Amino acid sequence: MALRSDIHAPIAAGDDPLRLTGQRLPRWAPVASLGIGVLIGLAVQITGITVIGLAPAVMAALVFLVVYTAWTLAVEGRRHAIDRLATALIYSTATLALVPLVWILITVVVQGISVLSAQFLFVETMRNVNPRAAGGGVAHAVLGTVQQVGIATLISVPVGLLTAIYLSEYGRGRLARSINFFVDVMTGIPSIVAGMFIYTFWILTLGFPQSGFAAALALTILMIPVVVRSAEEMLRIVPNELREGALALGIPKYRVVLKVVLPTAISGIITGVMLAIARVTGETAPLLLTTFLAQDVNWNAFGGSQASLPTFIWDQIARGTQSSLDRAWAGALALILIVLTFYATARILAARYAPKER
Amino acid sequence: MNPTPTKLQDSVETKNRIELENLSIFYGDFMAVEDVNLQVRPQSVMSFIGPSGCGKSTVLRSIDRMHEVTPGAHIHGRVLLDGEDIYAPNVDPVLVRRMIGMVFQRPNPFPTMSIYENVVAGMKLEKAGRSRKTDLDDVVERSLRGANLWEEVKDRLNRPGAGLSGGQQQRLCIARAIAVQPEVLLMDEPCSALDPISTLAIEDLIHELKNEYTIIIVTHNMQQAARVSDETAFFNLSGVGQPGRLIEVGPTTEIFSQPKNQQTEDYISGRFG
Amino acid sequence: MSLLTPPRITGSSVRPGDRNFRFITTGAGITVLVVLAAIAAFLIWKSLPALQNNTGNIFTNEQWLPDADPPSWGIAVLIFGTIWTSVIAMAIAVPIGIGTALYITFYAPRRIARTLGFIVDLLAAVPSIIFGLWGLYYFMPEIVPAAQWLSTYLGWLPIFSNDLDLYTKSILIAGFVLAMMILPTVSAISREVFWQVPKGHIEASLALGATRWEMIRMAVLPFSRPGMISAAMLGLGRALGETIAVALILSAVFEINWQITEPGGNSIAANIALKWGEAAGNGRSALIATGMVLFFITLVVNMTARWVVNRRREFSGAN
Numbered sequence: 001m002a003l004r005s006d007i008h009a010p011i012a013a014g015d016d017p018l019r020l021t022g023q024r025l026p027r028w029a030p031v032a033s034l035g036i037g038v039l040i041g042l043a044v045q046i047t048g049i050t051v052i053g054l055a056p057a058v059m060a061a062l063v064f065l066v067v068y069t070a071w072t073l074a075v076e077g078r079r080h081a082i083d084r085l086a087t088a089l090i091y092s093t094a095t096l097a098l099v100p101l102v103w104i105l106i107t108v109v110v111q112g113i114s115v116l117s118a119q120f121l122f123v124e125t126m127r128n129v130n131p132r133a134a135g136g137g138v139a140h141a142v143l144g145t146v147q148q149v150g151i152a153t154l155i156s157v158p159v160g161l162l163t164a165i166y167l168s169e170y171g172r173g174r175l176a177r178s179i180n181f182f183v184d185v186m187t188g189i190p191s192i193v194a195g196m197f198i199y200t201f202w203i204l205t206l207g208f209p210q211s212g213f214a215a216a217l218a219l220t221i222l223m224i225p226v227v228v229r230s231a232e233e234m235l236r237i238v239p240n241e242l243r244e245g246a247l248a249l250g251i252p253k254y255r256v257v258l259k260v261v262l263p264t265a266i267s268g269i270i271t272g273v274m275l276a277i278a279r280v281t282g283e284t285a286p287l288l289l290t291t292f293l294a295q296d297v298n299w300n301a302f303g304g305s306q307a308s309l310p311t312f313i314w315d316q317i318a319r320g321t322q323s324s325l326d327r328a329w330a331g332a333l334a335l336i337l338i339v340l341t342f343y344a345t346a347r348i349l350a351a352r353y354a355p356k357e358r
Numbered sequence: 359m360n361p362t363p364t365k366l367q368d369s370v371e372t373k374n375r376i377e378l379e380n381l382s383i384f385y386g387d388f389m390a391v392e393d394v395n396l397q398v399r400p401q402s403v404m405s406f407i408g409p410s411g412c413g414k415s416t417v418l419r420s421i422d423r424m425h426e427v428t429p430g431a432h433i434h435g436r437v438l439l440d441g442e443d444i445y446a447p448n449v450d451p452v453l454v455r456r457m458i459g460m461v462f463q464r465p466n467p468f469p470t471m472s473i474y475e476n477v478v479a480g481m482k483l484e485k486a487g488r489s490r491k492t493d494l495d496d497v498v499e500r501s502l503r504g505a506n507l508w509e510e511v512k513d514r515l516n517r518p519g520a521g522l523s524g525g526q527q528q529r530l531c532i533a534r535a536i537a538v539q540p541e542v543l544l545m546d547e548p549c550s551a552l553d554p555i556s557t558l559a560i561e562d563l564i565h566e567l568k569n570e571y572t573i574i575i576v577t578h579n580m581q582q583a584a585r586v587s588d589e590t591a592f593f594n595l596s597g598v599g600q601p602g603r604l605i606e607v608g609p610t611t612e613i614f615s616q617p618k619n620q621q622t623e624d625y626i627s628g629r630f631g
Numbered sequence: 632m633s634l635l636t637p638p639r640i641t642g643s644s645v646r647p648g649d650r651n652f653r654f655i656t657t658g659a660g661i662t663v664l665v666v667l668a669a670i671a672a673f674l675i676w677k678s679l680p681a682l683q684n685n686t687g688n689i690f691t692n693e694q695w696l697p698d699a700d701p702p703s704w705g706i707a708v709l710i711f712g713t714i715w716t717s718v719i720a721m722a723i724a725v726p727i728g729i730g731t732a733l734y735i736t737f738y739a740p741r742r743i744a745r746t747l748g749f750i751v752d753l754l755a756a757v758p759s760i761i762f763g764l765w766g767l768y769y770f771m772p773e774i775v776p777a778a779q780w781l782s783t784y785l786g787w788l789p790i791f792s793n794d795l796d797l798y799t800k801s802i803l804i805a806g807f808v809l810a811m812m813i814l815p816t817v818s819a820i821s822r823e824v825f826w827q828v829p830k831g832h833i834e835a836s837l838a839l840g841a842t843r844w845e846m847i848r849m850a851v852l853p854f855s856r857p858g859m860i861s862a863a864m865l866g867l868g869r870a871l872g873e874t875i876a877v878a879l880i881l882s883a884v885f886e887i888n889w890q891i892t893e894p895g896g897n898s899i900a901a902n903i904a905l906k907w908g909e910a911a912g913n914g915r916s917a918l919i920a921t922g923m924v925l926f927f928i929t930l931v932v933n934m935t936a937r938w939v940v941n942r943r944r945e946f947s948g949a950n
Binding site: 080082089091093096097101102162175178183191193224252253254268271275278281310336 | 646648649651652653655656657658659660661662663664666667668669670673674677726727728729730731733734735738739747750751752753754755756757758759760761762764765769770776780783784811814816818819823827842843844845847865868871872874875879899900903904907908918919922923925926929930932933934936
């Protein structure tokens with residue numbers, strides 16, 4: 001190996017020679033660039049003069065990016081300029097991602113809170129309530145949603161989890177590949193197609209009545225693939241060393257899966273299940289097709305039409321009056337509250353039962 | 359086979375490549391390492407030894423500012439590379455890491471890259487597509503030869519880097535580190551995850567690399583330190599929950615045969631550790 | 632004589648526990664297979680009548696008259712609307728979702744990361760009907776100026792030109808709302824994927840002297856590519872089948888309009904939702920047929936995603 005003659009020699013001709021010290025951007029540079037951007041934005045706002053019609057906020061953001069990147073380029077060089085530009089863009093996407101949720105939540109809470117009350121949620125129904133009149137409630141819809149989603153979860157989580165275990169721990173041949181393929185296919189079933197199927201098969205062909213159970217079946221079709229996919233992903237991420245270590249101790253495979261692999265993956269699996277529940281709780285389309293919009297409480301999920309929160313909201317929107325719209329927002333708020341309860345419960349469960357991972 | 363050591367203070371023609379001056383390392387408020395003073399000569403191998411948890415890896419990682427990856431980590435004191443403080447305010451940590459390379463305990467070639475791509479990974483950062491294929495080919499061959507891996511992989515440079523054995527992967531990581539021609543090579547227990555034959559291969563490699571690079575190696579294996587290094591630094595904890603300290607540093611033969619400090623002697627002879 | 636009997640090494644090589652468990656899990660997998668096959672078979676069977684007595688070419692026909700005599704209907708309009716709204720949604724949601732995931736995993740301090748992650752996940756909990764409700768009454772008025780800007784300054788591109796000076800209830804706006812609906816899916820899954828990148832790779836790239844963005848490009852993104860694609864595809868799947876929000880936002884005009892800032896358009900799913908109640912006989916059969924087409928499109932999307940993931944499996948470094 002040839003000795004290097006000069007420890008600072010560039011690797012090939014044309015490279016920037018390396019120096020350990022050099023110019024660095026002052027720490028107040030980001031804030032200063034932001035300030036410049038804001039100033040320009042304000043100028044646009046006040047004077048009304050725009051550059052290609054860009055809104056003041058957009059203008060401010062663009063100016064900030066350009067100034068910050070150019071400044072870095074001049075002082076620290078190309079690689080750092082790219083790094084800072086990437087940082088700024090990534091920060092921007094994170095900010096953008098916040099906007100819709102905050103906006104929606106504020107809207108739903110503000111719009112729905114005036115009508116929402118314990119009475120509205122658990123006591124009142126829409127029986128004999130005139131669309132134009134205020135009052136009424138969602139008790140019937142809340143019950144329906146809880147029952148329907150509950151039944152769907154009870155069916156799809158065991159089936160989905162067991163399938164995921166099969167795919168991840170046992171399946172190696174053609175059967176596993178087919179199942180894998182079909183689960184993928186099922187992930188993309190449009191909710192309306194699931195509803196169409198249950199309607200034409202369960203209700204028209206087999207002759208069962210419209211019911212909460214029919215709705216639950218439609219929801220099950222939607223939930224199973226999501227549970228399988230996310231559970232399988234989490235199971236696969238469990239390192240093989242864990243399985244091998246347990247097997248090497250003489251533990252039978254099914255116990256390895258149940259006692260070692262599953263607990264390691266459980267927090268991820270629970271999060272996946274919760275995302276699945278959150279998704280189906282708000283599904284409207286399949287419910288529209290499988291349960292007739294009821295206006296009163298129906299405790300029996302297996303017979304007769306049963307209301308649900310999403311169909312309630314849809315129905316109230318369709319009525320078109322201001323009172324109905326108020327009820328729709330309140331129903332929306334109720335729906336989100338239910339979903340949040342699922343979500344928080346899941347997080348607590350996951351935190352309590354998961355072994356320390358990192 | 360260590361060269362006859364000269365006394366540190368009398369090395370006239372070369373400055374110290376690395377110098378630690380009153381270095382203390384903190385994680386938040388917790389002081390992990392206290393007041394280390396150390397000099398490393400160019401083109402030599404120094405090993406850090408000591409019981410686990412004594413701070414030797416922490417000190418190593420502070421030399422290329424890798425400990426900053428942990429939030430809240432900071433230092434007092436100075437770390438000098440050829441006389442320049444790498445923690446000075448206007449120093450770019452990216453450049454520091456470019457000039458001080460590191461090899462880790464577990465081999466970590468990039469799994470999505472081929473062997474070829476792994477070796478040039480560091481170089482591509484600098485050039486970003488401006489280099490010619492022949493230049494890169496030269497670098498790949500030079501680095502893989504330098505890591506004693508060329509003969510074994512020259513016909514499969516396009517295979518995934520993760521497909522090699524453990525020892526080969528570690529040599530690939532070494533090749534990757536030296537491809538960018540750093541001035542110093544830090545090695546954090548590079549052989550602890552390897553089998554004895556691969557370990558020997560890497561120790562032989564270190565003997566060769568010493569001609570061109572300054573190497574600091576952390577090892578919990580004293581025999582390895584004795585085989586490989588010119589100088590040895592012994593670290594120890596001053597007590598339970600106390601920070602680690604540098605107890606003694608000197609030529610390897612002296613440390614292992616006539617240590618000046620009782621703690622050093624106790625560790626060497628296996629009374630603790 | 633011994634007090635302890637050593638376990639028998641000889642004998643049946645499969646324990647009952649293992650056999651049963653394997654049986655149960657296999658059974659679950661087969662159930663999934665059977666259910667899906669049943670759905671496909673049944674619906675195809677039910678859609679045949681309308682397919683058989685349709686006049687004209689189902690792919691190019693831009694009318695919807697399945698109950699006329701003779702029936703004449705086609706999916707051109709529906710395909711157009713479905714694909715366009717989904718494409719717009721992905722173009723917005725995938726970059727933002729991945730960027731957010733990167734921010735949370737590699738840039739943000741711990742507490743902010745947890746909070747932001749939680750907030751974005753919460754967006755997934757918002758039901759589609761609420762997106763429709765909010766989208767219609769609160770979002771649309773705000774986004775119309777942006778649509779106007781597009782047609783004013785980029786209107787030389789035919790797609791952004793607007794001849795009616797009407798910007799509400801358009802494919803563009805539906806696409807925006809869809810983007811928000813699939814953003815949490817893309818982001819949450821990307822985050823899980825990024826979190827799994829081994830620390831060793833990250834440290835190795837930093838040790839080579841990479842800036843943070845270079846580290847992400849070198850160590851994170853290549854390793855995560857299959858996962859990111861999977862995230863995007865799950866988002867796309869949701870966008871393609873989204874019914875209610877699109878039904879509420881798009882003004883249901885049955886025509887193909889390349890000018891996406893103008894009102895009007897229809898997607899397959901929205902069409903079914905809106906027309907199902909009053910459909911019967913051949914009309915219903917035709918709707919089922921369109922549903923199967925949608926199902927098929929989704930199938931192609933998922934197969935492509937799977938293929939991409941598998942092609943790179945060798946390099947992915949995962950188990």
